[in-house]
Every structure is written in structure tokens, then in C-alpha cells.
Amino acid sequence: MILMHTKSNETFRSDSGASWASRSKSVKEEADRELTEAFALGHESAMRGVYERWSSLVYTIALRSTRNAEDAADVTQLVFIAAWKGRAGFDPNSGALPAWLLGICRRKIADFYAAKARVEIAASETVESVDAETVHQVATDSIETIVDRVVLADELARLGDPQQKIMELAFFNDLTHIQIASVLDLPLGTVKSHIRRSLDRLKTRLEANSVTH
Amino acid sequence: MSHIDPNTLALIALGESALPADLDHIRGCVMCQSEVDELTAIAASARSIDAEDRPIAPPAFVWENIESALNADSPAHAGSATNSTNPANPTDPAATVTVRRKSRSMFALAASVGVLIGGLGTYFVVSTDDSSARATVVAQASLDPIRDVKEPASASVQQIDGREVLNVQASGLPATDGFYEVWLLAPDSTSMISVGMLDASEGGQFPLPAGIDLEAFPIVDISLEHFDGDSTHSADSILRGTLII
Numbered sequence: 001m002i003l004m005h006t007k008s009n010e011t012f013r014s015d016s017g018a019s020w021a022s023r024s025k026s027v028k029e030e031a032d033r034e035l036t037e038a039f040a041l042g043h044e045s046a047m048r049g050v051y052e053r054w055s056s057l058v059y060t061i062a063l064r065s066t067r068n069a070e071d072a073a074d075v076t077q078l079v080f081i082a083a084w085k086g087r088a089g090f091d092p093n094s095g096a097l098p099a100w101l102l103g104i105c106r107r108k109i110a111d112f113y114a115a116k117a118r119v120e121i122a123a124s125e126t127v128e129s130v131d132a133e134t135v136h137q138v139a140t141d142s143i144e145t146i147v148d149r150v151v152l153a154d155e156l157a158r159l160g161d162p163q164q165k166i167m168e169l170a171f172f173n174d175l176t177h178i179q180i181a182s183v184l185d186l187p188l189g190t191v192k193s194h195i196r197r198s199l200d201r202l203k204t205r206l207e208a209n210s211v212t213h
Numbered sequence: 214m215s216h217i218d219p220n221t222l223a224l225i226a227l228g229e230s231a232l233p234a235d236l237d238h239i240r241g242c243v244m245c246q247s248e249v250d251e252l253t254a255i256a257a258s259a260r261s262i263d264a265e266d267r268p269i270a271p272p273a274f275v276w277e278n279i280e281s282a283l284n285a286d287s288p289a290h291a292g293s294a295t296n297s298t299n300p301a302n303p304t305d306p307a308a309t310v311t312v313r314r315k316s317r318s319m320f321a322l323a324a325s326v327g328v329l330i331g332g333l334g335t336y337f338v339v340s341t342d343d344s345s346a347r348a349t350v351v352a353q354a355s356l357d358p359i360r361d362v363k364e365p366a367s368a369s370v371q372q373i374d375g376r377e378v379l380n381v382q383a384s385g386l387p388a389t390d391g392f393y394e395v396w397l398l399a400p401d402s403t404s405m406i407s408v409g410m411l412d413a414s415e416g417g418q419f420p421l422p423a424g425i426d427l428e429a430f431p432i433v434d435i436s437l438e439h440f441d442g443d444s445t446h447s448a449d450s451i452l453r454g455t456l457i458i
Binding site for chain 1: 220221222223224226228229251252255256258259260261262265266267268269270271274275279282283390440441442443444
């Protein structure tokens with residue numbers, strides 16, 4: 001069992017050295033990978049690191065979904081307890097740890113919506129007016145939108161400067177790359193390639209997190 | 214014609230102006246077009262981010278709750294409730310109040326529907342030192358195994374400073390992926406009150422809501438629950454006994 005894990009983790013490590021990785025990114029990725037390995041091997045000390053690295057993501061998605069700080073805290077708690085107890089079901093080869101955590105997060109939020117819907121249906125005299133399937137679909141769609149946005153916001157914050165600043169000016173201030181180069185006093189070519197790489201990185205992260213577990 | 218430079222495709226996806234020749238190429242090139250479409254979707258999604266989407270850390274008690282839940286579940290830590298680093302230490306009232314309140318609040322709404330009368334909103338901690346000095350036993354029950362339990366278990370209700378506290382002595386509960394929950398049931402089992410979660414290795418003390426009528430809820434029931442977010446009774450009872458008042 002341990003041998004198998006070691007082997008798969010080595011594969012995992014060698015596969016993800018993308019050529020365009022910036023130094024800060026590869027350092028962060030290395031840290032994430034070590035955490036993932038320790039978690040998959042069941043090291044109790046890894047739990048704290050996993051929590052520190054990804055609890056903000058889970059909590060913010062829960063907060064956006066439940067619109068209530070107390071419920072969001074509960075969801076976060078349930079997600080990490082379930083993750084630790086269910087760690088045997090995590091396969092580092094089938095996807096990244098955050099994607100797996102977000103899968104659990106989606107289910108806990110869906111449970112939350114379901115519990116809330118039960119209360120609303122019970123409280124309402126007109127049970128037949130509630131189309132449970134529609135409610136469920138709307139909830140699912142909104143969870144996905146929220147997950148995408150929070151994951152993008154998280155990745156944006158992890159781009160590091162000047163990439164983060166460049167992308168914020170492009171996304172939120174609608175500046176062209178020529179304007180950005182002038183504002184940040186950077187060469188035009190540098191800004192262009194940062195924009196492309198950052199978009200790729202956001203795309204990779206989004207795809208990794210939408211993997212259905 | 215060769216494909217458009219990847220950096221230029223990114224700028225086009227962001228909505229920057231482009232050379233007519235490049236736009237012509239993209240319109241006629243499945244590869245370039247699909248790349249622009251993908252990046253445009255990412256940009257659109259990123260542009261919809263608002264301040265509330267930026268990840269913020271959960272409050273500190275969330276980790277404390279997780280840590281104590283995992284400690285309680287881990288055989289290595291079983292029986293270490295007196296460890297001062299354990300936030301669920303029963304001699305630390307502030308920490309325990311938080312743990313109890315948070316761990317039951319999520320589906321409190323759901324719990325109020327149907328057969329449940331409702332869980333306890335707040336958990337008052339009774340110092341074990343005080344309880345030995347001023348406790349009076351007002352009811353007792355032996356708990357009979359329904360399944361999987363070999364050791365006998367018992368429960369008693371003590372009156373301490375005017376409050377009633379349910380003591381559960383159970384030590385032979387099997388290890389579980391879920392957790393044990395303590396309930397008081399009406400004689401016909403149609404209504405019940407959750408009084409708290411039981412440490413499988415140690416038993417526990419559960420302050421009862423003020424004004425509870427033990428004759429209306431005389432059955433002590435320990436159920437095996439799963440981390441499924443469903444706050445209702447799992448219908449999987451492990452131990453049960455009736456209080457003799």
C-alpha cells in the first residue's frame with residue numbers, strides 16, 4: 001500500500017513541471033504537492049496544512065452559497081472532517097486535492113440546500129407548488145458559478161506580482177496591454193506574455209476544479 | 214497562413230482590438246477560434262468576480278472544532294480528554310460551549326420540523342468538581358445493548374445547582390466512522406430531544422434543557438450517526454434504556 005502510494009506520488013511530481021511555470025508558482029506548487037502526498041499517506045500533521053491552504057476557499061464558497069457565516073463555518077467543518085475520514089478514497093492520480101475537497105464541499109452545500117428546502121416545504125401549506133427538481137437544479141447551477149468565481153479569485157491572488165496586478169488592470173479596469181505596460185512601467189512584450197500565461201493558469205486551475213469526483 | 218501568436222489571441226479574448234487580417238484568420242480557423250472562445254470564457258468569469266468572491270479565512274473556532282472531532286475519533290487520542298491542548302476539554306467551559314453550539318447549528322432548522330422537538334441551542338458545562346460536591350441523583354437507567362455492544366452501560370440524571378445533567382457511562386462502544394449521539398425519547402418514540410454527542414471511549418455529561426419533563430422523555434437512546442448533514446435520528450440505535458425516576 002505504502003509502496004503503491006510512493007510510486008504514484010513520484011509520477012505525480014514529475015508530471016506537473018510545466019515549462020512556463022514561474023519560480024514562485026513552482027515553489028507554491030511544490031508545497032501543495034508535498035501537502036497532498038502527506039495527506040494521501042494519512043499523516044495527521046498534514047491535516048493542519050491542508051486546512052490552512054484550502055479552508056479559505058471552502059469557507060468562502062460556503063459563505064457565498066449559504067449567505068450565513070454560521071452555516072458556512074459548519075459546512076467548512078463538515079468538509080474537512082469528511083475529507084480526513086474519507087482520505088482513503090482520495091487518489092492523487094485522478095485529480096488534485098483541492099478539486100477533491102471542492103467535490104466534498106459541493107455535496108455538503110447541496111445537503112444544506114436540501115435541508116433548507118425540506119424546512120421550507122414543511123413550513124409551506126402548498127407543497128405541490130414547490131418543484132423540488134427545479135430547486136435542486138438552480139442550487140446546483142449556483143454552486144458551480146460560485147465555485148468558479150471563488151477559485152478564480154483565489155488563483156488570481158496567487159499569481160504573484162506583477163502578474164496579479166496586470167490581470168486586475170485588464171479584468172477590472174479594462175485597460176489594454178499598452179496602457180498596463182505604461183501604468184506599471186513594464187516592457188510591452190512582458191505584459192503580453194504575462195497576460196497569456198496568467199489566462200492559461202486560470203484556465204488550468206478552473207479545469208482542475210471542475211473535475212467531477 | 215500561420216496561426217495567430219498565442220499572446221495576441223489572449224489579448225483578443227480580453228476584448229482588445231486586433232488586425233483585420235488576424236480576425237479573418239480566426240474566423241476561418243477552428244483551432245484559433247476555439248482557443249479564443251476558451252480564453253474569452255475565462256476572462257468573462259474572472260470579470261464577474263466581486264469583493265465577496267475573494268477567499269477569506271474561516272473563524273478560528275472552525276479549526277478547533279475539526280481538531281477536537283478528529284482527536285475524539287482517533288484511537289491514539291482516545292481517553293486524552295484531559296489533555297490541556299484539546300479544545301473539547303470538559304474543564305474548559307468556553308471552548309466546549311463553542312464546540313457544542315457550532316456542531317449542532319447547521320441543520321437546526323431542519324431539526325425543528327417533523328418528529329424532532331429540537332436540539333439544545335446551548336451547551337452549559339458543569340465542572341466535574343462541583344458535580345461531586347452538590348449532585349443529587351434523580352433518575353437512573355441501565356442501557357441495554359441493541360447491537361454491537363458488549364460492555365454494560367448506564368445513565369443517570371443528576372440535579373446540580375438546580376440544573377439537570379444526564380450522565381452516560383458507556384465504554385464498550387465500537388470504533389466508528391461516524392459518531393454517537395445521545396437522545397431522550399418519548400415512550401412511544403415519536404418525539405425526541407437530542408442532548409449531545411457521546412465520546413465513544415469515555416461516556417459523557419449532558420446538561421438537559423431547563424424545564425424538561427423527564428416523564429415525557431424517559432428513554433435514553435444512543436444512536437450511531439454519520440457525517441451526512443442529516444440532523445435527524447439515524448434510526449440506528451446502539452444502546453437504550455428507560456429512566457427510573
